[in-house]
Structures are given as structure tokens and as C-alpha cells.
Amino acid sequence: MSLKNIKVVLVSPIYGGNVGSVCRAMANMGLSDLAIAASRPINMDEARMMACHATEILDNRTEFPSLAEAVADCGVVMGATARRGLYRQHARTPREWATKVVEAARTGWAALVFGREDNGLTNEEMALCTQIIQIPTTEEYPSLNVAQAVMICCYELFIANGSYEPLQEKSPEAPSDLRERMFVMWRDSLLRIGFMKENKADHMMHGLRRILSRGALTVDDVHILMGIARQAVWNAERGDRNSENKDGEQMTETH
Amino acid sequence: MSLKNIKVVLVSPIYGGNVGSVCRAMANMGLSDLAIAASRPINMDEARMMACHATEILDNRTEFPSLAEAVADCGVVMGATARRGLYRQHARTPREWATKVVEAARTGWAALVFGREDNGLTNEEMALCTQIIQIPTTEEYPSLNVAQAVMICCYELFIANGSYEPLQEKSPEAPSDLRERMFVMWRDSLLRIGFMKENKADHMMHGLRRILSRGALTVDDVHILMGIARQAVWNAERGDRNSENKDGEQMTETH
Secondary structure, eight states: OOSTTEEEEEESOOOHHHHHHHHHHHHHHTOOEEEEESOOOOOHHHHHHHHGGGHHHHHTOEEESSHHHHTTTEEEEEEEOOOOSTTGGGOBOHHHHHHHHHHHHHHSEEEEEEOBTTTBOOHHHHHTOSEEEOOOOOSSOOOOOHHHHHHHHHHHHHHHTTOOOOOOOSSOBOOHHHHHHHHHHHHHHHHHTTSSOHHHHHHHHHHHHHHHTSSOOBHHHHHHHHHHHHHHHHHHHHHHHHHHHSTTOTTGGGO | OOSTTEEEEEESOOOHHHHHHHHHHHHHHTOOEEEEESOOOOOHHHHHHHHGGGHHHHHTOEEESSHHHHTTTEEEEEEEOOOOSTTGGGOBOHHHHHHHHHHHHHHSEEEEEEOBTTTBOOHHHHHTOSEEEOOOOOSSOOOOOHHHHHHHHHHHHHHHTTOOOOOOOSSOBOOHHHHHHHHHHHHHHHHHTTSSOHHHHHHHHHHHHHHHTSSOOBHHHHHHHHHHHHHHHHHHHHHHHHHHHSTTOTTGGGO
């Protein structure tokens, strides 16, 4: 499934930098259709700089005399507002709306509408919206930069669309028997290098199990830990052999 | 619970505008502690302009010679990366980590670390991080503007912190008996104004119920709908009376 049927509509943006940042945010999240309604002249150098590798979206933008014309072909029309006025009680968060937008975009066009940097959307423009989005913020500073607001909405759509494959550990979690063989090796090793005495061993191993069980240990992790135990024993035995050869110099070789 | 124990650390940021945008994003989401590690000279006019009403965060930023010093007092240290390299398989999304960071910040300092605009974090800096964050993006363009990356992470923390009170309809959802009284009024009204005949009434009312049941109807909504039905009947009756008085002019008054 793709987000290509969802257009981002900016109403009368003022700053080219914001328009460029919107393009980059859209590209990061897999949207590509940018419409400008009631456009004013903007600084295109700033727009191009902030768009970074998303200038294609900037160059392919469409312009419309009014919001009504920009969303004329759209079923679901989501309007974003930070205002706490007339529409407050009907607003929902981007996360609550995301699934609805993604589903609507399967069969037709949907729009996300963002208002002017200084004045947001007029009541007439809000009336064109079938749904109102309000992004969760502090009460103290509810007004987001327009490109930040676009990013949060596009990010929620990207996740709702299931486009993201969660990262996987290549190495699987170690099974219990492998983990236990590792703990046996550590016990032998810590006794062998003189870190603990037999009568304290159970207590120390309990502490070590606690430390190493805070997160999942992978097969790779366990092999690293086994290697450390093996190497410590090897050094201890080498020290012993040297000690037999040259009496009294047991520790020097291991530094 | 507050997010005041979570610091945002920027490593060697280049652009003042980005630093300012970071401040605004933090203020939107209730964070306030900004640290700059290995700072370079930035354009403070741009920073101030993009910080908008969050210049206090900009002015109160702390600076450190290195990342190690910036996070020295932090338990959990989350590093954000877009790279698909050494750390990829251990990375998790901001949403997956958010609860962990919020819990850690109850009892001590936590840090969110973001790298250079051009080169991200070095391997040495990544090694200082206890966890790695990767923001879900398209494969085609995984590199976010640094302020956008900060915004998504802070937004997820704000939501995980439960700071946001979902908006509530002031008017409760209408109970069934009120809704049914409204449908009776509409049925009478639609018959009275001649929109439908008695033999089609059940079918039409079924359609109307479908339209009006797509979303929850509040008590306020039902009162509006009742008012419309009542007014339509009132007009129809007025038309009848006029018709009795001045024969043949039934419809003119209602235009």
C-alpha cells in the first residue's frame, strides 16, 4: 500500500524554508504530492536548500487559487489547527485519524491541510475540512512550525500504513542450554583466575546472572562471553606455566 | 510527571536555524534542557528567528567540549542515527524507547543525542549511547533534518509521558431514546412537507438512519436536528394557512 494518494496542501505559506522543509519531511515518509493554495511569492532558494534531496516534490508542486479548488477531488480532508476555538471539541490527534486517512486513500484522494504560518486557517477554510487534526502539545506553546506539523502527521501516516519494517536482530536470542553452558564456563573461569573462592561462587554467579539477564542475550552475545571466559583461563594457565619455568615472575607476562 | 529531566544534546550543529527549530520543538513538547557538545559558531540571528517563542531554551543552553562531558550525568543515553551500519540491528523506534526514557527520567537524567547535520555521530560517540534510536522512514530518503528528528522524538516522549489530555466533546453522546424521538420528528416532518409518502417512509428513514449513524451523535447534534424538523413542519403549516387565506399561492411564502 502506498501513501501516493494523500496530498499535502499548504495554504498561503510565507517562508520558502518552510515549504522546502515540508518537501523533505514528505519524502522521508513516502508522500509526494504537494499542493499550494492561494500562493504568495516565496524565496525559492531557501525552499530548495531546505528541501535538500526532495527538490523533485518542490518542482512538481501544483498551485490552486483557493483551498476549495486544491481539495476539490478529495474525499477525506483533514485540517490541522493549533487553535482552541470553535473546532476544538471535534479535533482528534494525528494518531487517531491516521488509519482513517490511509483507508480513505486506498480508493481515492485524501488531503492534509495546513494553514498560514501567522494566521492558520480561516473559518471558511476549516469548514471545507471533513476532520480536524490537533497535534498534542503543551498548553504553554501549542503552535508548531508548519513543517514540524507536517512531519508529525506524515510520520503517523507512514506508521499507520505499515510501511515500516521493524529492525531485526540478525542473531536470534540464545536458548537456555547455550546460556547455561556459558555460565558454567564463566564460573570455572572466575574460580580459575582467582576472582572468587568456591564458597562465594554461587553468590557471585547470582549477581552475574542478574547483570546478564537485563536484556535478551543473542547467540552472538553468548559466543563473545564464552570467548572471554576461555581466554581468561588460557592466560591463567600460561601464567602458571611461566611460573613453573621462572619462579616468582607469575604476573609479568599477562600485563 | 515532567520531562524536565530529559536533555536534548546536539553534537556540533552547523546551522543556527536548526538549533532554533530544535528549541521550538522542545517547547512545544515540554522539554527545556538543551546541551551543545563540541560546539561550532552558529548564526544566532537565524537561531533566534526559528526558535520563535522558545528563545529562553536557546539562551539557557549549556555547552560542553565533548559528548562524553555533555552526558556525564545521564543514565539512559539515546543516540539517534539514520545510518544503516554497525548499530542498525540494535536500533529501535522512538515509540519503542519512549516509555523507557520517561521512566528513567523519574529518578535521574536522561539524554537524547543528535549528530551533525552532515556526518551524524562518530562510532566513538555512538559507543557512549546506551540505546540507539532509528526513526521509521522510507528506504529512499532516511535522513531527516535534525530539528525534525528532535521533534518526532520529543513528540513520542510527550505522548508516552501521558501529558496530553485527549480532547473531549463537551456534549455527551445522545442516548438511544433521545435519538429515537428525533427520528420520529424527522419522519413526521418529511411526511408533512411532502418529501416522501407513507408507503416509502420506512425505506427513506432507513437511509437517513444510516447517514446519521456514521459517527456518534451528541445531545447537541440531536437538538439541532430536532430543530430543523420542527421548523420544516412550522413552515409547512404556515404555507397551509396562507393557502387557506389566499388560494393558489401556497409555495410563494416559503421561498
